[in-house]
Amino acid sequence: MKLSNTKWIEAISTLNELTQTHRLKWSVSKTAAIGSRYGGGLMSIGGVTESEPVGASFIAPYQDKFLRLTKFQVTSSGGGSTAGLLGIAGNYIDYRLDILDSAGTELFSVPETSGLADLYKSIQYQVTDVDGLLNSLLKEPLP
Numbered sequence: 001m002k003l004s005n006t007k008w009i010e011a012i013s014t015l016n017e018l019t020q021t022h023r024l025k026w027s028v029s030k031t032a033a034i035g036s037r038y039g040g041g042l043m044s045i046g047g048v049t050e051s052e053p054v055g056a057s058f059i060a061p062y063q064d065k066f067l068r069l070t071k072f073q074v075t076s077s078g079g080g081s082t083a084g085l086l087g088i089a090g091n092y093i094d095y096r097l098d099i100l101d102s103a104g105t106e107l108f109s110v111p112e113t114s115g116l117a118d119l120y121k122s123i124q125y126q127v128t129d130v131d132g133l134l135n136s137l138l139k140e141p142l143p
Contacts (some may be wrong), residue, residue, distance in 0.1 A: 012097075012115035015067070019122045024060050026123045029040075031069040032057035033096045050075050051094065058123045065107070066100040071120055093094065095120055128138065 018024035032053040057070040072094045095116035099108040125131075 005111075008111060008113040009115060012110075012113050012119055016115060016119045018123050019060075019119065019126055022126065023063065026058045026060040026127055028127060029059035029068055029070075030056040031068075031088055033068065033072075033106070033109075034096055049121075054093075056124075056127075058127065059134070060123075062077070064102065068098045068099075069116065069120055069123060070096050072096065093117070 009020045015024065019026065051072040052071045053070050055071045057068060059066055059068045073091060075091050075096045094112075097110040097113075097116060097119075098106050099110070101107055
């Protein structure tokens with residue numbers, strides 16, 4: 001069963017709202033996804049794509065599952081036709097959202113969807129407690 005891209009965009013938007021309102025609590029994950037959807041050494045036609053996690057990977061419980069969001073640096077040598085790379089050499093950032101079971105086994109990887117970068121930033125803001133830090137700094141007396 002394939003969900004429309006519109007439903008995935010709405011779902012990511014809802015996750016972002018739940019994160020920003022602290023109704024969905026994220027924490028730093030001890031494990032990251034193995035590779036982005038494009039790779040960890042994936043051979044494409046005429047080119048090689050490699051991906052490596054960068055920054056923290058985050059995890060949150062939702063219903064009886066867990067959500068894990070990982071940020072990747074993807075490097076392509078070009079010449080291939082891998083989705084999203086268009087056969088052009090270079091580096092870019094990719095995000096991967098996975099649904100895990102209670103044991104941490106990956107059950108499903110959400111298709112590439114707009115909004116994952118915004119969700120990642122909202123999670124960073126929540127986990128770092130930027131609001132609390134700013135409020136504390138603003139209360140700090142100046143010498």
